[in-house]
Amino acid sequence: MKDLTQTSETNGGTGHLLHSRAAAAGDVGLSHLTQMMADFASARDWEKFHSPRNLLLALVGEVGELSEIFQWKGEVPRGLPDWSVEEKEHLGEELSDVLLYLVRLADICDVNLGEAVLGKLKKNAVKYPIERCKGSSNKYTVYKESEIERNSENHEV
């Protein structure tokens, strides 16, 4: 990836993007995150640790930490209205760790996550046509099965 670490001593090796206006507003794209993680690792000579398997394990570990936040709480309402500022901050940190390791894993595996995720969204829309699945959380295989049954019934007639 392009090296944006010229000022790594002052910005912790995350490149100038971290200090941009977009970043200040919390508006950041996948390619920027990818670049910042690459710069962060490069500045620390951590590329040798950021192997696919290590990153996957780190990602799963962070998913575990994220799960711990919800553990034993039972179902919680959307927006988490009863949670303290500290709890929400902690949640934001664990979500970020998951995202950062995911983005880094995709980069190290040479997967363009932006392209992949847009492609996947398209596939999902085809797999779950609104007219067939609105209001139902059934897996697509259920629609497929009922479609096959309907087709075979039509053939029998």
Ligand SMILES: Nc1ccn([C@H]2C[C@H](O)[C@@H](COP(=O)(O)OP(=O)(O)OP(=O)(O)O)O2)c(=O)n1
């Ligand atoms: N070898 C490493 C270690 C850390 N990180 C980055 C990615 C994560 O965003 C964060 C993870 O840091 P920690 O392993 O210190 O985990 P936590 O931030 O979750 O700390 P703690 O385990 O104390 O909650 O730092 C990284 O890219 N590569």
